[in-house]
Amino acid sequence: MSSRAACFWATECGRGCSIRANYQSTTVHIPPADATGNLDIIADAHVREVIVGKDGKAKGVLFIDKTTGKEERVKGKAVVLAASSGETVRILLNSASGKGISNSSGLVGKYIMDTVGSDMSGQIPALENLPAHNDDGAGGCHFYSPWWLYKEQKAGKMDFARGYHVEISGTRGMPKGNNPVPGHVLQGLYGTELKEAARRYYGSFIHIACRGEMIPNEGSFAELDPEVKDKWGIPVMKWHWKWSDHEWNMAVHAQKTFAEIFESAGGKGLFDPKRDPKKTLLKGGQVIHEVGGAIMGADSKKSVCNQWNQTWDIKNLLLCDGAPFASNADKNPTETIMALAWRAADRLIEQARKGNL
Amino acid sequence: MNSQDQENRLPRRRVLQWFAAVAAAEGMALPSTLGQEAKPAANGYGQDPVMAKSYEKGEAWPLTMTETEKKATVALADMIFPADDLGPAASEVRVADFIDEWISAPYPRQKGDRGAIVPGLKKLDEECQNNFGKNFADLSEEEKKKACDIMAKGNHFFNVFVNLASGAYYSDPRCWKALGYEGNAPYGGPFKGPPEEVLKQAGVEQTVD
Ligand SMILES: Cc1cc2nc3c(=O)[nH]c(=O)nc-3n(C[C@H](O)[C@H](O)[C@H](O)COP(=O)(O)OP(=O)(O)OC[C@H]3O[C@@H](n4cnc5c(N)ncnc54)[C@H](O)[C@@H]3O)c2cc1C
Numbered sequence: 001m002s003s004r005a006a007c008f009w010a011t012e013c014g015r016g017c018s019i020r021a022n023y024q025s026t027t028v029h030i031p032p033a034d035a036t037g038n039l040d041i042i043a044d045a046h047v048r049e050v051i052v053g054k055d056g057k058a059k060g061v062l063f064i065d066k067t068t069g070k071e072e073r074v075k076g077k078a079v080v081l082a083a084s085s086g087e088t089v090r091i092l093l094n095s096a097s098g099k100g101i102s103n104s105s106g107l108v109g110k111y112i113m114d115t116v117g118s119d120m121s122g123q124i125p126a127l128e129n130l131p132a133h134n135d136d137g138a139g140g141c142h143f144y145s146p147w148w149l150y151k152e153q154k155a156g157k158m159d160f161a162r163g164y165h166v167e168i169s170g171t172r173g174m175p176k177g178n179n180p181v182p183g184h185v186l187q188g189l190y191g192t193e194l195k196e197a198a199r200r201y202y203g204s205f206i207h208i209a210c211r212g213e214m215i216p217n218e219g220s221f222a223e224l225d226p227e228v229k230d231k232w233g234i235p236v237m238k239w240h241w242k243w244s245d246h247e248w249n250m251a252v253h254a255q256k257t258f259a260e261i262f263e264s265a266g267g268k269g270l271f272d273p274k275r276d277p278k279k280t281l282l283k284g285g286q287v288i289h290e291v292g293g294a295i296m297g298a299d300s301k302k303s304v305c306n307q308w309n310q311t312w313d314i315k316n317l318l319l320c321d322g323a324p325f326a327s328n329a330d331k332n333p334t335e336t337i338m339a340l341a342w343r344a345a346d347r348l349i350e351q352a353r354k355g356n357l
Numbered sequence: 358m359n360s361q362d363q364e365n366r367l368p369r370r371r372v373l374q375w376f377a378a379v380a381a382a383e384g385m386a387l388p389s390t391l392g393q394e395a396k397p398a399a400n401g402y403g404q405d406p407v408m409a410k411s412y413e414k415g416e417a418w419p420l421t422m423t424e425t426e427k428k429a430t431v432a433l434a435d436m437i438f439p440a441d442d443l444g445p446a447a448s449e450v451r452v453a454d455f456i457d458e459w460i461s462a463p464y465p466r467q468k469g470d471r472g473a474i475v476p477g478l479k480k481l482d483e484e485c486q487n488n489f490g491k492n493f494a495d496l497s498e499e500e501k502k503k504a505c506d507i508m509a510k511g512n513h514f515f516n517v518f519v520n521l522a523s524g525a526y527y528s529d530p531r532c533w534k535a536l537g538y539e540g541n542a543p544y545g546g547p548f549k550g551p552p553e554e555v556l557k558q559a560g561v562e563q564t565v566d
Contacts, residue, residue, distance in 0.1 A: 008543045009542075009543055009544050009548060010540075010541050010542055010543045011541065012541075126559045126560055126561075127559060130537075130555050130558060130559065131537075131552070131554050131555055131558065132534075132537035132538070132539050133539055133551055133552050133555050134539045134540045134542055134544070135540065135551055136540035136541065136542075136548075137544060137547075137548020137549075137550075138548065138550075138551070139540075172537065172538055172539075172540065173538075173540070174538060174540055174541055175524070175527040175528045175533070175536065175538060176528060177524050177525070177528050178524045179519075179520045179521075179523040179524045179527075180523070180524075180527050180536060180538075181523070183516060183519065183520045183523075186519055186520075186523065187509075187511075187516060187519075188509045188510065188511070189509065189519075190436055190437045190505050190509055190519070191436065191437065191438075191439055191441075191505075192439065192441045192442075192443065194437060194438075194519070195438065195441070195443045195444065195535055196443070198523065198527070198535070198536055199443070199535065199536060199537055202536050202537055202538070203537070
């Protein structure tokens with residue numbers, strides 16, 4: 001896993017780094033796992049449910065072979081679901097012929113979360129017509145501001161309880177098929193004049209994003225859809241979403257802050273001053289940091305998983321994606337998902353060696 | 358030739374009529390009077406592409422531009438991006454082929470742009486026939502300028518076209534210089550921040566190593 005080369009500041013990261021220096025599971029996790037000789041990968045396998053034996057233990061999974069449409073089974077001493085939080089919840093609820101498993105608490109599907117998102121773009125005249133230069137090294141997410149108003153929150157001066165971090169992007173990035181400058185600066189132009197305007201404005205636009213903590217609430221949950229099924233006849237999820245004032249007010253705060261940042265840089269935020277700043281709050285799911293739905297906790301009546309990602313009801317069934325998240329801190333979720341999965345895997349191996357599965 | 362001459366070639370009243378008509382044509386499906394009938398675009402998303410394969414033209418989804426549409430697209434793209442000191446002409450980097458791929462694709466955003474481009478190209482040729490007796494691609498340089506000046510005053514089709522053409526044009530490495538993109542080249546070590554002359558012009562100082 002640590003055999004990756006260092007970044008060499010070239011070739012597009014989002015399209016898959018040409019020297020495989022970027023992080024992605026296909027090039028970072030799978031090759032060393034494969035090298036152990038202990039890994040079998042079954043492609044085109046769409047898991048429908050976890051098979052549970054008479055003894056109450058997980059015995060394997062039942063999946064649809066997408067190339068034939070047939071039901072198949074794989075067996076195991078333990079089952080680890082990591083299908084991304086929403087799908088893991090779906091598999092749990094569809095198991096036991098749709099009666100659901102690991103749900104004695106009734107909390108499977110409850111307390112789903114996303115990140116609080118509210119964005120603003122702006123333009124900075126000082127960045128116009130800069131001499132051409134390579135600033136790929138400043139691209140991506142190399143600007144980051146952690147939350148800075150803990151003391152004010154503690155003193156009760158803020159109208160929302162949790163924090164957000166700020167991601168700043170922009171720069172003279174590689175053009176990738178979209179207009180490299182916003183269309184409005186080229187409006188009314190064509191020919192050499194248009195090229196000069198593109199040259200002038202390129203790199204002078206900055207995008208600022210609030211990425212904040214959502215507090216889980218009763219109104220945000222997922223359940224099996226009573227009607228809609230996928231092409232294999234398996235019920236899909238139905239989502240319910242509610243933001244609380246904590247999130248709405250966070251978005252308003254972010255909008256005010258971002259407008260001030262652009263102004264103090266001698267530029268301007270690109271927004272309609274008559275808009276309702278609350279409406280800038282992105283919809284639940286739009287930041288694609290979906291977590292929760294199988295909450296981790298110390299009490300089996302109030303949670304689905306224990307501290308080792310094992311479900312309380314079926315100990316050899318582990319949930320190793322974002323489903324066990326009890327909160328969704330403003331940090332992006334993947335590293336926490338991986339850290340918890342690593343910890344759970346170490347524990348699983350230890351328990352298997354002791355014969356405790 | 359000065360701009361007064363150009364103004365005189367097309368009576369002002371006709372210019373305004375045209376302007377109004379082009380604006381009204383946005384998103385409208387017009388009956389065909391010129392060239393071939395537009396072909397239907399692909400339906401549905403289909404399978405994911407095979408990443409290890411190189412696709413032939415039109416293999417991912419059928420390309421839908423007619424000969425007439427393609428000619429107008431090539432000519433208009435070359436008016437927007439002519440060959441000059443800042444870079445090659447749009448036709449040299451095949452901007453029209455990119456636009457054909459784009460508007461033929463079965464995704465919502467591309468379908469939306471198709472709704473502006475296909476009727477817009479048709480309207481453009483119709484107006485050129487009405488005013489000059491020729492399709493846009495066959496106009497003289499001056500006549501093309503006249504037509505572009507009118508559209509540049511505010512026309513949804515023209516704005517969408519410029520956006521797509523810019524995306525295509527600047528994505529070709531031969532056009533990076535025109536924009537001032539100099540990246541995608543290893544620094545030979547860690548990034549050390551922008552060069553001195555850039556910091557100076559922006560009026561800032563580098564405070565971190
Ligand atoms: C565009 C985008 C950008 C993001 N950027 C960031 C970021 O910058 N930082 C960050 O921390 N997070 C980011 N995220 C979120 C991050 O990608 C997810 O939180 C993370 O990938 C979740 O990991 P996972 O292992 O739970 O699920 P996934 O990575 O989604 O893996 C689930 C796997 O299970 C398979 N699967 C699903 N259902 C079934 C089934 N029924 N049967 C068999 N297999 C199944 C899927 O094919 C998939 O391979 C981003 C997400 C997106 C979409």
